[in-house]
């Protein structure tokens with residue numbers, strides 16, 4: 001069920017949406033407190049959980065054992081580098097097609113995906 005967004009939630013969502021680097025809770029906290037120092041870490045945590053529940057934010061559990069958050073609503077997949085833990089957005093044209101194919105095949109409705117590919121990124125490959 002979608003609940004009405006509070007002002008605090010709006011600020012937090014904006015911060016996540018404007019940060020394309022898939023920030024952690026701590027990075028979000030730092031940016032939010034620049035805008036409104038009164039918003040504490042517990043409030044941020046609670047609100048992010050709501051945003052994730054509502055499907056407005058994606059939670060990615062990365063290989064650095066931390067949760068990263070993504071406000072990008074366009075369907076996309078992720079690549080996580082196992083060396084530098086960078087998260088890269090993947091936009092493939094056949095992604096939507098693939099989702100629809102799976103929905104048909106299994107008679108399900110997919111509301112959210114967190115497809116993650118793991119490997120070594122371009123920069124880290126150069127250093128091998």
Ligand SMILES: [Zn+2]
Nearest residue numbers: 081084121124
């Ligand atoms: Zn890397």
Ligand SMILES: [Zn+2]
Nearest residue numbers: 070072078089
């Ligand atoms: Zn992403």
